[in-house]
Amino acid sequence: RNIYGSFLNAGLASIFLGIGAFFILADHATLLNRSLWLGFLVLVVLVRLYVRHLFCKADPDSERSKYWLDIFFAGTIVASLSWGSASLLIFPRDHHLYQAFLIILLSGVTNASSVTLSADRRNFIVFSSVVLLPMVGRFVFIGGKVNIIIGAFIFLYYLVILSNSKSTSKQNIEIFQKKNEVERKRDELEQSESRYISFLNNLPFGICRRLLDESGEILMVNPGLVQMFGYRHPEEMIGKSVLDLYVNKEDFLNSNRLLAKEGRVNGVDLLMKKQDATHIWVSFSGKRQID
Numbered sequence: 001r002n003i004y005g006s007f008l009n010a011g012l013a014s015i016f017l018g019i020g021a022f023f024i025l026a027d028h029a030t031l032l033n034r035s036l037w038l039g040f041l042v043l044v045v046l047v048r049l050y051v052r053h054l055f056c057k058a059d060p061d062s063e064r065s066k067y068w069l070d071i072f073f074a075g076t077i078v079a080s081l082s083w084g085s086a087s088l089l090i091f092p093r094d095h096h097l098y099q100a101f102l103i104i105l106l107s108g109v110t111n112a113s114s115v116t117l118s119a120d121r122r123n124f125i126v127f128s129s130v131v132l133l134p135m136v137g138r139f140v141f142i143g144g145k146v147n148i149i150i151g152a153f154i155f156l157y158y159l160v161i162l163s164n165s166k167s168t169s170k171q172n173i174e175i176f177q178k179k180n181e182v183e184r185k186r187d188e189l190e191q192s193e194s195r196y197i198s199f200l201n202n203l204p205f206g207i208c209r210r211l212l213d214e215s216g217e218i219l220m221v222n223p224g225l226v227q228m229f230g231y232r233h234p235e236e237m238i239g240k241s242v243l244d245l246y247v248n249k250e251d252f253l254n255s256n257r258l259l260a261k262e263g264r265v266n267g268v269d270l271l272m273k274k275q276d277a278t279h280i281w282v283s284f285s286g287k288r289q290i291d
Helices: 007-024 031-058 062-084 096-117 121-142 145-201 223-228 249-262
Strands: 208-210 218-221 264-273 279-287
Touching: 007 031, 007 096, 031 062, 062 096, 062 121, 096 121, 096 145, 121 145, 249 264, 249 279
Parallel strands: none
Antiparallel strands: 208 218, 264 279
């Protein structure tokens, strides 16, 4: 889920970089070659984004994770071919400045991919190999001392990032595990809160949470209390003063004093009034809670 989730931005960035390279290398690669390369790149990204959509829609469980990881790996192979083909289709053979641009582009794409691909390290090994090694071969094939040195430096860079991918993979796995743990605890908290709210809403008696001060502002009520006092919706009571429900203000003040002193009140009979001003007797129990 983390690997697929991080691909959206990477895919859009690939299209943006590909369009940039298409125009920058306009004078050093034929329109046909540039069009073939960019078309291949964009097609791969769009297909992978569609696969990501299918993954999110399916929301697979852990038993299906290997299947979707294998699909992602297959997509990585094709994506690496689209970037690796740049060394064949849009390589500026006789211009070192634009060669440097292509080297920086492919090296940057490879380095950036380590963030999303190193969690499943086989993805990064394949991607970096297919993207960078053709560039090494291209410089060696051209020949000449300078070109061979450039190819050697690219190969050295390839070995370094491949070595670093071990630690990056470990860090990403730890990050993903912590993220999954946070999401799991959040889901458990939401489920617990949902069960608690459902429990309160189905109690046959009234529950009220209010401020323990002179205002007595009502913060929360359950449907049982709403029905008991003749209101239609909880929103009609929330924000009002609980004092409005008391017939005698002294009962309200006594309840506050007992809660402040003892921390709880059990089974005190109070004369209270409904929304239509009719009186009802209520057995009141309460507990002080400090947030």
